[in-house]
Amino acid sequence: MTPVQWWGALLGLLLSCGLLLLWAGLPATRRVDLASRVEPYLDRTPQRSRLLGLDDTRPWHLSDVVAPLAGRAGSLLDRMLGGTDSVRSRLLRAGDLPDVDGFRVQQVGWGIGAAALASVLASLLWWSRGASVVALAVLVGCAFLAGVVARDVLLSRAAARRERRIMAEFPAVAELLALSVTAGEGTVQALERVARVSRGELADELDLALAHARTGASLPEALQELSRRTGLGPIVRFVDGLVVAIQRGTPLGEVLRAQAADAREAAKQGLIEEGGKREISMMVPVVFLVLPVTVLFAVFPGASMLQISL
Structure with missing residues (x-):
């Protein structure tokens, strides 16, 4: 392509992007969010005077523009990829x-970073070797997906x-809980003692479950939330055994010992x-490094003696 054709293609691309932005900004195509729908039905607070609001002004930041764009890009990526339940579970x-939306925004950031690096590489290839623009665009898109x-x-x-860390800590936590219950403490007191003296991921989960129980949820519900x-x-x-023991009052020491052994x-x-x-x-x-070296040490003396005799 001649330089004139390149400039024409670039101007056509800019014109199409501008038309798309205008179309996206039209009131008929603009999406109305939940806050805009609910806001007319709420009581409005009296507006303050502008003179009183002079001290509340803050400088403009780039994040004021980047954050909404990143949020929209993350929601678009979530609609394209799906798997919201899997992401939340992981x-x-x-x-x-x-926070699935925050994770999607992180994915967009990673994709933009990879695409930026690929764009630098593509520019170098285009200037040095005159590579195809279509192939370089595909490279940038693949970098974004990567x-x-x-x-x-x-x-x-x-x-x-x-x-893996939770499973490594589980036997010790189960045995500590069994010892506390066998010593005469109740289930709640034993859980609090184990969460207090232990350190690790499972101890943090137990501490979080006890915190949920203190804020109004029942202990079985908090423990089942831990298992989820x-x-x-x-x-x-393990949680099912604790819940059954709490609800029915069954002996818990032997159950906890058996679970710790399992x-x-x-x-x-x-x-x-x-x-x-x-x-x-x-x-x-062993096959590709040690064995060839061993064979070489075993064969080399004989090969050298044969060469000397010849």
Whole structure:
């Protein structure tokens, strides 16, 4: 393409973007949010004088423009990708607030950052080698998608790491709770003692459940909310045993000891499975590094003697 054609294509792109912005800003196409719908039916506060509001002025910040745009981009990405329940579940499992909109905004930020880096690389390729603009645009789009997917993968890994820490702490917490109950303390007092003397993710979850119970929720409901947040099978069975003991008054010490023993056996089984996986991965350096070197040391003296004899 000639420079004139390039300029024409750029001007046409700018014109189309302007027309799209005008169309999006029309009252017929503009979306009305919930606050604008409810606001006419609310009592309006009396307006203050402008002279009294002079001290309330604050300087303009870039975040005043970026935050609404980022929120719209995050909501658009959420409508395109879906999976809101999965994202909320993984946020809870990772120990974060279930703010799906905030996570979508983070994904958009990661995508824009990756697209910016790809744009710099694409500009260098275009100026140095004259690469195709279509291919470079596809590269930038793929970089944006890679940034979005990378943030999602990091959330899944954070949730998996926190679940492993909870499962590692679970046997000790269950045994401490069993000892407290056997010593004569009630279920609530035992939970408070364990949450107070323990440190870790599971202790924080117990502390949060007790805080919910203090603010008005019943203890079984708070414990069931804990099991929903973690989503782990042993924790769910542990909470079910606690709830049954609280509601029916059944002995809890033996149940907690049995659950702690089951958790330790599950941890041992997990270690054995992890060892089997590591054993297979350790065969790669043995086969491709150690074994060739061993064969070379075994064959080289004979090969050198044959060369000398010849």
